[in-house]
Amino acid sequence: MPDKPLTVLTYAASASLAAVALVYFFNPNQFIEGDSFTSSANGRKKGIVGLVNPANDCFINSVLQSLVGLGDLRLFLIREVYRRELGDATIYTSVPEKDAQGKDVNSAKLVSLQCGEVTQGLNSILDQLNERPSSKKSISAQSFIGVLEHAFGLRISRAQQDAQELLQIVAERLSEEYHAAKQARQRHKERLRREAGENVRSLPQSDESKPEAQTLDPSAVASQLLTPIAAADEIMVEAEEGFPLEGQTEAQVECQHCHFVPKPTPTNFVMLNLMVPQKGTTTLNECFDAHFKTEYIDDYKCDRCRLDHAIETLEEEMMFAKSNEQKGIIQSKIKRVRTALDVDPEKPPDRVQLPGIQYAPKRKVARHVQIIKFPKILVIHLSRSMFDPGTSSQKNWAKLSFPEKLPIGGILNRRTYKLLGMVTHRGTHNSGHYETFRRQHLHPSTSSPHVKHSSRSPSASATPNLAQQPSPRTSEKFAPNSNSRGESSTPIERSSFSANESPAASTNSSSPPSTRPSSSTPAVGTESQPLQGTERASRTHALGQPTSILSPPIDPKPSPPAFARYSASLDLTRFRRKRKSSDRWWRISDEKIKECSTVDVLDMQKDVYMLFYEMEKDEMTTS
Numbered sequence: 268m269p270d271k272p273l274t275v276l277t278y279a280a281s282a283s284l285a286a287v288a289l290v291y292f293f294n295p296n297q298f299i300e301g302d303s304f305t306s307s308a309n310g311r312k313k314g315i316v317g318l319v320n321p322a323n324d325c326f327i328n329s330v331l332q333s334l335v336g337l338g339d340l341r342l343f344l345i346r347e348v349y350r351r352e353l354g355d356a357t358i359y360t361s362v363p364e365k366d367a368q369g370k371d372v373n374s375a376k377l378v379s380l381q382c383g384e385v386t387q388g389l390n391s392i393l394d395q396l397n398e399r400p401s402s403k404k405s406i407s408a409q410s411f412i413g414v415l416e417h418a419f420g421l422r423i424s425r426a427q428q429d430a431q432e433l434l435q436i437v438a439e440r441l442s443e444e445y446h447a448a449k450q451a452r453q454r455h456k457e458r459l460r461r462e463a464g465e466n467v468r469s470l471p472q473s474d475e476s477k478p479e480a481q482t483l484d485p486s487a488v489a490s491q492l493l494t495p496i497a498a499a500d501e502i503m504v505e506a507e508e509g510f511p512l513e514g515q516t517e518a519q520v521e522c523q524h525c526h527f528v529p530k531p532t533p534t535n536f537v538m539l540n541l542m543v544p545q546k547g548t549t550t551l552n553e554c555f556d557a558h559f560k561t562e563y564i565d566d567y568k569c570d571r572c573r574l575d576h577a578i579e580t581l582e583e584e585m586m587f588a589k590s591n592e593q594k595g596i597i598q599s600k601i602k603r604v605r606t607a608l609d610v611d612p613e614k615p616p617d618r619v620q621l622p623g624i625q626y627a628p629k630r631k632v633a634r635h636v637q638i639i640k641f642p643k644i645l646v647i648h649l650s651r652s653m654f655d656p657g658t659s660s661q662k663n664w665a666k667l668s669f670p671e672k673l674p675i676g677g678i679l680n681r682r683t684y685k686l687l688g689m690v691t692h693r694g695t696h697n698s699g700h701y702e703t704f705r706r707q708h709l710h711p712s713t714s715s716p717h718v719k720h721s722s723r724s725p726s727a728s729a730t731p732n733l734a735q736q737p738s739p740r741t742s743e744k745f746a747p748n749s750n751s752r753g754e755s756s757t758p759i760e761r762s763s764f765s766a767n768e769s770p771a772a773s774t775n776s777s778s779p780p781s782t783r784p785s786s787s788t789p790a791v792g793t794e795s796q797p798l799q800g801t802e803r804a805s806r807t808h809a810l811g812q813p814t815s816i817l818s819p820p821i822d823p824k825p826s827p828p829a830f831a832r833y834s835a836s837l838d839l840t841r842f843r844r845k846r847k848s849s850d851r852w853w854r855i856s857d858e859k860i861k862e863c864s865t866v867d868v869l870d871m872q873k874d875v876y877m878l879f880y881e882m883e884k885d886e887m888t889t890s
Contacts, residue, residue, distance in 0.1 A: 314399070314400060314401075314402075314403065314404075314860060315396070315398075315399065315400075315853055315855070315860060316395065316396050316397075316398050316400060316404050316405065316406055317403075317404070317405040317406075317855065317857060317858040317859070317860055318331065318332065318396075318405060318406060318407070318408050318857055318858070319405050319406070319407050319408075319857065319858060320857040320858070321407075322425040323425050323426065323428075324408060324425070324857075325700055325701045325702075325856075325857055326428045326429065326430040326433055326701050327408050327411075327412065327430075327433060328408060328701070328703075328855075328857050329430050329690045329701035329702065329703045329855075330430050330433050330434045330437070330690070331392060331393070331396060331408055331411065332396065332703040332705060332855045333688040333689075333690055333703050333705060333877070333879055334389070334393060335393050335396045335397055335705065336687050336688045336705035336706055336708060336879070337511075337644050337687060337688065337879060337881065338708060338881070339511040339643045339644055339881060340511055340512065340644060341393060341397070343510065343511050344386060344389060344390040344393065345390065347383055347386050347390075347444075347445065347448070348383070348386065348387055348390050350448075351382065351383055351387075351448065354452075355455070358381075358451055358452060358455045359378070359381040359382045359383075359448060359451050360378055360381070360382070361451070361454070361455075362374045362377050362378060362381075363454065377447060379418060380443055380444045380447035380448075381444070381447045381448050381451045383444045383448060384414060384417070384418045384444070385414060385415065385418050385437065385440045385441060385444060386441055386444050386445075387414075388410070388411050388414030388415070388418075389411065389414075389437070389441070391410070391411075392408060392410060392411040405858045415436075415437070418440065419436075430690055430692075430701050430876070430877065431538075431648045431876070431877060434538065434646070434877070435537070435538055438512050438537035438538060438646070439537055441510060441512070442510045442512070442513050442535070442537060445509070445510045508643070510537075511642060511643040511644045512537045512538075512642055512643075512644050512646060513535055513536070513537055513642055514535070514536055514537075514638060514640050514641055514642035514645070515533045515534065515535055515536070515638070515639050515640035516533070516534050516536060516636050516637065516638050516639065517531035517532065517533050517534065517636070517637060517639050518531060518532075518534070518634055518635070518636045519531050519634070519635060519636075519637070520567075520632050520633070520634045521632060521633045521634075522567070522569040522571065522572060522630050522631075522632050523563075523630065523631045523632060523633060524569065524572060524628075524630045524631070525569065525571050525572055525575070525630075527569060527570070527571035527572075527612060529570065529613055530613065533639060533640075537642075537646065538646045538647070538648055539558070539645065539646070539647050539648065540648045540650055541554040541555065541557075541558050541647060541648065541649055541650065542554065542557065542558070542650050543649050543650060543651050543663050543665050543667055544557065544665065545653060545663055545665065546665055547665060547666065548665065548666045548667075548668075549665050549666070549667050549668075550667065550668050550669070551647075551667060551668065551669040551670065551673070551878075554649065554667070555675070558636070559635065559636055559637065560635070561633050561634070561635040562633070562634050562635070563631060563632070563633055563634075564631070564632050564633075564634055565629070565631050566629040567629065567630050567631065567632040568624060568627050568629065568630075569627075569628075569630045569632065570612045570613045571608065571612040572627070572628050572630055573621065573624075573627040573628070574604055574607060574608050574612055574621075575608075576622065576626070576627055576628055577604055577619075577621045577622055578601055578604050578605065580622050581597050581600055581601050581604070582601065584597055585597040585598065585601075600616075600618075600619045603616040603617065603618065603619050604616050604619060638675070638676065641675065641676070641680075641682045641882065642882075643881065643882050644879065644880070644881050644882070645673075645675070645684050645879075645880040645881075645882070646877065646878070646879055646880075647877065647878040647879075647880070648876075648877050649667060649875060649876055649877065649878070651663040651664075651665075651692075651696075651876070652696060653696075659696075659697075660696050660697075661695075661696055662695055662696040664873060665873075666872040666873050667872050667873075667875055668869070668872050669686075669869070669872075669875060669878060670686075671685065671686045671865060671869065672684070672685055672686075673685075673686070673880050682882055682883075683882070683883045684880035684881060684882055684883070685880060685881055685882075685883060686706070686868070686878065686879070686880055687705065687706050687708070687879050687880065687881045688703065688704060688705040688706065688878075688879035689703070689704040689705075689868060689871065689875060689877065689878055689879065690702070690703055690704075690876050690877040691703075691704070691871050691874035691875055691876055692874060692876040693874050700856070701876070702854065702855065702856045702874075703853075703854075703855040703856075704852050704853070704854055704855070704863070704868050704871070705852065705853050705855070705879075706851075706852055706853075707851040707852060707853060850864055850865050851863075851864065852864060852865065852867070852868055854867070
């Protein structure tokens with residue numbers, strides 16, 4: 268008998284270990300994803316949607332999960348999709364015969380760009396990922412993969428791919444579709460103006476002898492005949508902010524011999540590619556300094572130095588000229604070259620044959636790159652590839668520290684970005700696994716973030732304004748108006764009025780409420796006389812005196828209209844706490860989802876591969 272308790276404990280421990288082993292065997296992610304769905308205040312669990320990985324699709328899943336957390340990109344996609352749905356379908360299906368350079372146009376490709384095939388596909392998959400399920404849920408990215416394969420006419424391999432290359436292709440495609448649709452709308456508006464002008468010219472001319480005859484301006488009439496959709500779209504195009512991932516850089520080159528600076532050409536970018544230094548520990552600022560530092564290039568052909576060399580060559584030819592006619596021709600060439608030097612050294616002079624480019628002097632130039640247009644969403648790719656001609660490519664395992672708030676630019680054009688997402692890579696250069704970290708943000712689901720609720724006056728047929736006649740069942744402390752009988756009234760109640768009240772009601776709010784029906788007040792005069800006694804009784808009850816037997820019982824809860832007016836008249840914004848930035852993140856590995864903090868994200872220094880920063884909202888208006 269003394270061994271029986273020990274035997275029972277042994278059996279219980281063995282059963283517990285067996286149960287744990289079974290759970291771990293059939294659902295190993297239960298211990299990894301213990302924090303994937305946290306309980307909310309109402310008892311329901313909340314989480315995010317994962318993506319299945321049937322065949323090495325982690326590079327696709329990581330890119331899609333990182334794009335879900337970019338609010339400005341979500342608003343851009345919603346706006347572009349609805350713009351194409353609400354507009355005329357012929358706007359995006361019509362194709363010009365020649366492009367801006369006079370070349371033939373690929374009709375099928377241009378129609379696909381104008382209709383936004385990838386834009387609609389990406390918006391659809393992000394809508395599914397933006398859902399907040401109450402239980403664990405995973406979907407497949409196969410629909411978006413099919414959209415990409417149909418748009419590019421290629422087959423996406425299931426072998427190990429680079430997430431940065433996929434994001435580069437998708438972002439450039441979105442930018443091309445945006446600009447193609449913008450040009451299609453511009454051509455449509457020009458066609459409407461042209462057709463309206465032709466219709467005006469085809470009208471019968473009025474008799475010039477009549478004094479009321481007026482000359483019609485075809486352009487003015489054409490602008491008036493534009494359809495409301497085209498006019499509204501024109502306003503939207505002027506106010507739109509463009510593709511949020513697109514920025515511009517320009518490279519300036521300065522000759523160290525003549526200090527000539529050619530005109531820089533802006534270059535659009537959707538992603539900044541920064542090289543990670545080959546050392547043990549580095550920072551993101553060092554990568555930016557290495558990318559935007561001034562570099563010196565030898566053996567550069569300067570345009571101004573080439574013209575100077577041409578003048579020297581022509582002067583030597585004039586010294587050996589035998590006739591005055593030859594000297595005059597050479598002098599005219601020298602004059603044209605000097606004129607080109609003063610006007611534009613990059614444009615060769617007319618009717619002057621310059622010496623060959625191989626004979627032009629080689630100079631040393633200084634080149635530096637700067638950002639002239641900051642994108643709303645800054646995507647940074649940290650290249651960790653090390654190429655060695657003798658061996659295969661290897662991965663740079665340097666630890667790179669990056670900040671949560673990233674300032675970029677000089678003193679006069681400083682912009683501050685906030686970290687919203689990150690993609691990490693674990694493994695070697697040729698194989699590994701991608702994971703996504705994204706901040707827990709709730710973004711608006713509409714494409715009109717700047718719409719404000721307008722306070723319009725009610726119409727004449729609206730319900731009577733209850734501010735002039737308080738309800739007998741309303742406590743006096745919630746009454747919007749007060750008289751001189753000793754009732755307490757705050758300055759906020761006397762100076763503020765509801766946004767739904769008419770101006771006339773706000774003007775009369777300072778005077779005592781009249782018990783007689785006004786001519787401008789709706790038909791409630793039949794009840795105004797009985798309300799005097801009940802109103803007086805309720806006020807007497809509020810002062811602590813006995814009420815009349817004929818008065819109805821006082822309801823301690825105010826009526827909704829009066830309470831709503833009272834709460835609307837108070838400015839409660841100064842009592843609200845400022846919301847701190849969210850410190851909670853999602854760590855997503857295909858179907859495995861767990862929670863983490865900002866500290867955990869900033870500690871991923873060895874595996875960080877791509878960073879997603881968003882410009883601060885207060886700086887977007889100044890950019």
